[in-house]
Amino acid sequence: MRKRGMGLATMVATSAGLALASSSYAAGIQAAGVASGLWVVLAILVGGIVTMATALNFSELAAMYPNAGGVQVYVRHAFGRGMSVTVTLLYVVLGWAGGSAESYIFAQALTYLARAGHVPVLSQVPPLAWVALTLAGFYVVNLFGVELAGMAQTVMTFSMIGLLIAVSIFAWTNASASDWHGVLTTPFPHWGFLMGIAYTVYMYVGFEWITPLSEDARDKRVVPRALPITVLILAVCYALFTGAMVLTVPLPDLAASPVPHMVFAQAFGGVPLVLIVGLISILATFTFFNGGMMGNSRLLYAMAREGILPKALSRVHLRFFTPWVALSVMFAVQFVLSTIVTLTGAYVVPILLAALIESFVYALIGLTVFILRRREPATDRPVRVRGSVLALGSFVVFLALGVSLMFPPSPPAVPLIFFVAGTACFLYAHFVAPRFEERASRVAPRT
Template sequence: MHKKLKLWDAVMLVMGSMIGSGIFIVSADIMRNLGSGLWLIIVWVITGIMTIAAAISYGELSALFPKAGGQYTYLKEIFGKKMGFLYGWGLFTVIQTGTIAAVAVAFGKYTAYLIPALNDAAPLFQSGEFKITWIQIVAILVIMVLTYINTRGVESGKLLQNVFTGSKILALLGLIAAGFFIVNVSHLSENFSFGWDAFNNMRKDALGNLTNYGWERIGGMTLLGGIAAAMVGSVFSSVAWESVTFVSGEIENPKKNVVKSMIYGTSAVMVLYIAVNVVYLNALDRDTVAFAANDRVAVAASQNIFGSAGTIIIALLVMISTFGCNNGLILAGARVFQTMAKDGMFFRSAAKNNTNEVPGNALWMQGIWASLLCLSGQYGNLLDMISFVIVLFYMITVFGVIYLRIKQPELPRPYRTWLYPLTPVVYLIIGTGFCILLLIYKQQYTWPGFIMVLLGLPVYYLINRKASSAK
C-alpha cells in the first residue's frame, strides 16, 4: 500500500472518528444515573484514563504489527485466526457498521432541526412499527456519498477528514470559551455542591417516559451499578480511536506514527470532552442537564449561552461533527474487511483494490450493510448491546501486550508501552470492573451483544470447512 497518510492525518483520523454525536447527548443519562456534577466529571475522567491507557498499550502492538487491519491483525497474530475472525465478524455486523448507521442518523436528525419538513413529513413506508422516514433516507445518502468519496482514493478521504475534524475542533473550542465567558448565570458551584453524594432519578411514568420525580440518594453497590450504567454512554462516545490502526499500511513510518497519533488524539479528545461537560455544568442546573429534551444537553446549553440562535449553532456543529466522524469510520473500517478477505475470512472480492488503489468493494459492502441497519431502526439497540463486547475486545487486545511480553520476550519492540505493566493493568482493572458491574446490574447491555459475536463461530467453522475442502 502507498504511504499517503502523515502523522497529522493520522491524528485527525483518531480525533475525527472519536468525536461524533455522543458528547452532545450522553451526559444527560450520566446525570440521571448519578445526580452530581462531581460524579459526572469523574465518569468522564475514568473513561479518559481507560481510553488513553488502552491507546498507550495498543502502541506496542502497532509497532510490532505495522500492517493494515489493526486490531484484527493483533488478535489474529497473538491469539489465532478464530479470535481475529470473531472480532472482524463483530466489527462488520454491528460495531463499525452500526456506529456508521447511528452517526449518520444523528446527522439526519440534526438536519431536521434546520429543515423541519423532514420531521413533519409522513413516513415513506410504514408497516406496523417498521417505517422508513426521510431522516433515514438522509442518513443513507450521507453514507453513500462518503463511501463514494473514499472510493476515489485515500487522498480524497484524507482531505475531507482533515477539513471536517479541524472544523469541529475549532467549533468545540468556541463553545467551551463561550460557555465560560458568555453565560449570564453560572450553575457550576451549585452542581458541584453535592460533592461525593450521588443521586438517582431514572424512574418512568405510566407511558414509559423518563420523568423528573425527584432525586434519591444512592451509595454502596447501587452507586457502583450507577457508575457502570453511566459509563456505557461515555465509553461509547470515546471509542473508534483504534480506527487509525486499520490503515497502518497507508501511514508513513507506521511503527512510530500510529502510536503517536493514538496517544496525541485520545488525550486531546478526552480533554475536550471534560471541558465540554464543565461547560454544561456551568450553563445549566442539574435538572436541565438530566432532563434536556431528547437528551440534547448541548442544545440546552447552547440556547442558554447564545439565546434563540443556540439551536442552529449546535445543529450545525453536530452535522459537521457527525459528517467528519463517519468519514473516518468509513475510510478505516473497509481496510479491516479487505485484510480479512486476503486471509480467506471475508468475501473474496473485498480483497481487491480498485483503480484508485483503495478497497472499493470492501467500502461498498460496508456502506450497503450500514445503510440496511439505518433502515432497520435497530442500530441504537445494537450499539447499546455491543458496548460490553467492545470493551471486552479492548481488554483481550490489551492483555495481548502482557501475553506477548511473557511468551515472546525476544521480539524486537520499536515502541514499548509506557509504565509497563502498570498501564495495561490499569486498563484491565477498570475494564473488568465495568464489565462485571454491567453483568450484575445492566444485563441488557451484556449478553445480547455477546451472543451476537458468538454467532460468528458457526460462520468461522463453515469458512474453514470450505477452505479445507478446496485444498
C-alpha cells in the same frame, strides 16, 4: 526514495475524526444521567485516563507490527486465528451499532436545525428520510471512492475541536451562580460513577482505527505518538462540552432528547449557537462516516479475500476500485438497523452495545500486550511502557467496565444483543470460517 507520508497532525486529526461523532454528545448526557450531573466531567476524564492506558497498549503493538494489519494481527499473534476472526467480526457489529446511533441522531439534529432555522420545507422531512439520505449519501461517496485528503481531514477535525472548545469555554464562563449551585451540591454517585465511566467508553470508540495506517505514516513513531495525544484531546473536548451542557441546561431536558447538544445550543445561545453546534454536528457525522463506513466495508472485503467470508464480498468495482459488494452489504444492513433505531427511538441501545464491545476489545488488547511480552520477548518494541501494570490493569478495568454495562440501568437488550452477536461471531470464526478457508485453498491457482 520514499514519499512523504502522513504526519503527526494528520494522524491525530484522522484518529480524532473517527471518534468525534454526533452520538458522542448523547452518550455524554447518558453518562451524566448515571453519574449525577457535573460528576460526569470527572467520569469522562477518568475514562480518558484508562483509555490512555489502552492507547499506550495500542502504541506498543502498532510499533511492534507496523504492517498495516491492525487489531486482528495483534490478537492473532496472542490468541490465534479463531479469536482474531471473532474480534474482527465484532468490530463490524460495533461499526453497525455506532452507525445506527449516529445516523438517527444526525437525522434528529438536521430536523432540529431546520426547525430552529425556520426552514419549513426541511423541517417537515421525516427523520427516516434524513437517515436514508444520509446513509445513501455516504454510500455513494464511498462507492465512488471519494476520499478526504489528509489536509482537508486535518482542517475539518481541528476546526471542529476548536469550535467545541470555544463554545464550551463560553458556556463555562457565562454560567450563572444558580447554575453552579445546582450542580455543585450533587452528591457523589459511587456505583453510578463507575457506570458513567463505562458509558463514556463510547466517546472514544474508533480512535484506534488508525493502527492499520502505520505504513502510511511519515515514520513508525507517528501512530504510537498520535494515539495517546488523540485520547488526551478527546478527553478534554468531551469533558468541557459535556460539562458545559450539564452546567447550563437542566439534565432532564437534555436527557429527554437524542440531540442534547442542540437543546443546549438553543437554550443557552439561541439560533446563532444552534447554527454553530449544528455545523459541529455535521462535521462530526461526516468524519465519523467518512472513515467508518469505508473502514468497515474494507474489513468485510479483506476477510472475503482471505476466504473467511463468501467470495462475492471481495468483488472490486472496476471503474472506481472500491469493494462495491462489501460496501453494498454494509449499507443494506446499516439501513435496516438504522431504520429500526429510528422507528423505536432506542438510540441508547446501540450506543451502549458499542461501548460494551469496545470495552471487551480494549480488555483483550491489554491481555494481548501482556501475553506477547512473554511469548515474543525478543521482538523489537520501539514503544514500551515498563512493567505489566498498564497492560494487566487496563485488562481488568475494561473487563469490569464491560461487565458493568450488562446491568441496569443499561437496557436488557444491550447484554442480550452482545451475547447473541458475540456467540454468532465466535461460532462463525471457529466452525464456519475454517470451511470457507478450506474451500478457498482447494481452488487451484491458474499457473
